[in-house]
Amino acid sequence: MSRPADDDGVLAAEIADAQLGPAEVSAAVATARPRRNSAGPLDYLQRWPLRLWLVIVGLFLYVPLITLMAFSFNDSKRNIVWRGFTTDWYVKALTDSSLLEAFGNSLSIAALSTIVSVILGALAAVALWRFDFRGKAAFEGAMAMPIVIPEICMGVAMLVFFARIMPWPQDLIWPFNLGPIVIAHISFSFPFVAVVVRARLASFDRSQEEAARDLGATDAQAFRDVLIPHLKPSLIAGALLAFTLSLDDFVITFFTAGPDTITFPVKVYSMVRFSVTPEVNAASTLLIVLTVLLTVVALRFQNPKEVAGA
Amino acid sequence: MSSKPPIISIEGVTKRFGDHAAVDDVSLTINEGEFFALLGPSGCGKTTLLRMLAGFETPTEGTIRIDGKDTDGVPPNRRPVNMVFQSYAVFPHMSVADNVAYGLKIDGVAKAERDRRVEEALALVQLEGFGGRMPDQMSGGQRQRVALARALAKRPRVLLLDEPLSALDAKLREAMRFELASLQHKVGITFVMVTHDQDEALALATRCAVMERGRLIQLATPSDLYEFPNSRFVADFIGTVNMVEGTLKTDNPTEAIIATKELGDVYIDHAVLGNEGATLYLALRPEKISLFRRDGVVPPKLEDCPEGYNVVAGVIDHIAYLGSESVFKVILTNGRQMLVIRPNLTRWDQEDFVEEQPVWLSWHACAPAVLAG
Numbered sequence: 001m002s003r004p005a006d007d008d009g010v011l012a013a014e015i016a017d018a019q020l021g022p023a024e025v026s027a028a029v030a031t032a033r034p035r036r037n038s039a040g041p042l043d044y045l046q047r048w049p050l051r052l053w054l055v056i057v058g059l060f061l062y063v064p065l066i067t068l069m070a071f072s073f074n075d076s077k078r079n080i081v082w083r084g085f086t087t088d089w090y091v092k093a094l095t096d097s098s099l100l101e102a103f104g105n106s107l108s109i110a111a112l113s114t115i116v117s118v119i120l121g122a123l124a125a126v127a128l129w130r131f132d133f134r135g136k137a138a139f140e141g142a143m144a145m146p147i148v149i150p151e152i153c154m155g156v157a158m159l160v161f162f163a164r165i166m167p168w169p170q171d172l173i174w175p176f177n178l179g180p181i182v183i184a185h186i187s188f189s190f191p192f193v194a195v196v197v198r199a200r201l202a203s204f205d206r207s208q209e210e211a212a213r214d215l216g217a218t219d220a221q222a223f224r225d226v227l228i229p230h231l232k233p234s235l236i237a238g239a240l241l242a243f244t245l246s247l248d249d250f251v252i253t254f255f256t257a258g259p260d261t262i263t264f265p266v267k268v269y270s271m272v273r274f275s276v277t278p279e280v281n282a283a284s285t286l287l288i289v290l291t292v293l294l295t296v297v298a299l300r301f302q303n304p305k306e307v308a309g310a
Numbered sequence: 311m312s313s314k315p316p317i318i319s320i321e322g323v324t325k326r327f328g329d330h331a332a333v334d335d336v337s338l339t340i341n342e343g344e345f346f347a348l349l350g351p352s353g354c355g356k357t358t359l360l361r362m363l364a365g366f367e368t369p370t371e372g373t374i375r376i377d378g379k380d381t382d383g384v385p386p387n388r389r390p391v392n393m394v395f396q397s398y399a400v401f402p403h404m405s406v407a408d409n410v411a412y413g414l415k416i417d418g419v420a421k422a423e424r425d426r427r428v429e430e431a432l433a434l435v436q437l438e439g440f441g442g443r444m445p446d447q448m449s450g451g452q453r454q455r456v457a458l459a460r461a462l463a464k465r466p467r468v469l470l471l472d473e474p475l476s477a478l479d480a481k482l483r484e485a486m487r488f489e490l491a492s493l494q495h496k497v498g499i500t501f502v503m504v505t506h507d508q509d510e511a512l513a514l515a516t517r518c519a520v521m522e523r524g525r526l527i528q529l530a531t532p533s534d535l536y537e538f539p540n541s542r543f544v545a546d547f548i549g550t551v552n553m554v555e556g557t558l559k560t561d562n563p564t565e566a567i568i569a570t571k572e573l574g575d576v577y578i579d580h581a582v583l584g585n586e587g588a589t590l591y592l593a594l595r596p597e598k599i600s601l602f603r604r605d606g607v608v609p610p611k612l613e614d615c616p617e618g619y620n621v622v623a624g625v626i627d628h629i630a631y632l633g634s635e636s637v638f639k640v641i642l643t644n645g646r647q648m649l650v651i652r653p654n655l656t657r658w659d660q661e662d663f664v665e666e667q668p669v670w671l672s673w674h675a676c677a678p679a680v681l682a683g
Contacts, residue, residue, distance in 0.1 A: 210393075211393070211401070216387045
């Protein structure tokens with residue numbers, strides 16, 4: 001498989017970048033929510049030059065997204081001139097069976113990799129927090145590798161791995177056909193979960209766990225009744241992060257996807273290679289709405305106070 | 311003392327962390343119904359000892375018996391003791407009632423019985439009606455009561471308290487002190503408390519063990535610790551003291567004289583039982599020294615002390631007026647500084663002395679504690 005290079009490649013990359021935006025912004029909101037009503041250091045935000053600056057930054061962040069959404073309602077085959085309002089593109093996107101299949105694949109991959117990533121990441125974080133063992137530093141470093149190494153290298157590595165070391169059988173039934181992608185996604189998302197969970201663990205009062213033991217709980221019961229509830233906000237934040245990372249990953253998926261499994265970002269990429277129709281915009285808008293909704297639900301699910309601590 | 315076997319017996323217990331002995335060959339017994347305090351400066355091993363009782367640490371050497379049974383290898387969840395943690399460790403995600411019910415739930419106590427015992431425990435710490443609250447809606451003092459109720463709901467044989475009052479402000483601490491004492495009376499079980507605060511230990515405990523660098527230094531009632539310390543460390547750690555070094559000059563069955571550089575010859579009205587010429591230390595409590603104006607040159611004549619003994623001249627350097635009492639810093643003619651505490655028994659007592667006034671200091675012949683080391 002080689003990377004296709006044609007004239008529209010640059011534009012496609014830009015659109016892919018724009019799609020990375022909202023998901024990661026919302027994940028960041030979930031992990032670090034600023035405290036309201038805190039006067040003092042943030043007072044300077046009241047002054048107009050900084051307010052103006054905030055407006056400019058806001059425009060820079062959101063104008064591309066708003067444009068994308070606006071043109072999904074454009075009654076034209078091209079994205080350049082506004083010709084009138086229509087919802088036809090949504091109908092088209094929602095009836096495009098290959099797009100729907102790609103979207104279904106993306107959701108399945110994201111769901112599967114999120115479940116495994118949260119379990120693996122949380123356990124890794126707890127192990128690093130609780131135990132001292134030989135090679136702990138090395139283990140910690142190795143775990144952070146997927147965060148720092150370039151995605152393209154990871155993609156190529158995965159391609160080689162699944163081609164030579166562990167060939168994945170073709171023509172398996174769903175969801176086993178998604179195996180390589182799910183494994184690849186787990187490998188780059190669980191470190192993010194581990195980082196978030198570890199940050200939360202730092203604020204855990206060990207004597208709470210001891211109190212549970214003292215009151216008669218076994219180690220496992222104390223873990224379930226005291227540690228897990230404390231970690232809940234970080235598990236939700238980590239899951240959200242893993243889900244969005246998986247949902248919009250293009251590079252690694254592109255290298256690990258077999259010829260007959262296609263995900264939503266890869267599908268969008270192949271669509272824009274021919275032309276950027278408003279159908280792509282419509283599909284992208286649906287994805288943005290979905291991630292925003294997920295974020296809102298996740299935030300609602302958490303206790304607002306605990307979010308600030310997470 | 312009852313003839314029943316002790317509820318806790320600690321026999322030659324040592325706990326090492328690497329080369330460092332946090333607890334060093336400690337042996338003691340705690341009787342049923344006692345309010346026992348482990349007292350010492352931070353890092354003396356008292357918390358480690360308490361954690362060994364709870365089962366969070368295991369002794370490197372020695373045996374701990376609780377209620378006659380060897381605790382070796384018994385995990386914290388299977389010991390008949392419960393602990394109130396310094397941070398209270400109230401579970402923030404559970405309501406007050408769920409916190410108190412937690413231990414009972416783990417034990418499989420039926421719902422009706424559980425509810426009854428939760429109510430009972432909350433009533434014991436005067437938190438009736440607070441069951442539905444979340445811990446973050448409660449003050450620090452209330453959270454501590456939750457921790458107490460949670461531990462007591464399990465009806466342990468021994469309640470362990472780790473620095474129970476240290477996180478409270480001064481007023482609340484005093485109120486809580488009385489409450490802990492009355493709580494112990496009510497439930498009638500053994501309390502073992504760790505504290506670095508000598509006031510807390512003296513006010514609450516029936517007996518205290520003073521520890522230093524892992525070793526047990528003295529085990530005595532609070533008044534014995536204060537009035538009859540067995541070492542300079544204890545005398546210095548409990549309360550304030552004027553410590554004076556001297557040598558034994560005369561030692562009879564009924565009296566002794568100790569020669570000191572700073573206070574001259576000090577007369578003691580009991581035998582010291584030491585070798586003549588041996589180095590001794592006098593621990594003289596500030597409130598046991600009387601203060602007299604030195605307007606003329608005539609020293610005060612007290613029936614208590616033979617003329618010429620136990621009277622020294624000095625000048626008041628500084629007065630700290632504390633309301634109920636005044637603390638005087640007196641500089642003796644030889645430059646030695648002495649602390650004197652004088653209660654303000656009438657509303658005019660504080661006017662008796664002013665700074666830079668010449669005074670006599672005098673004390674009873676039995677006032678100083680004579681210490682060998």
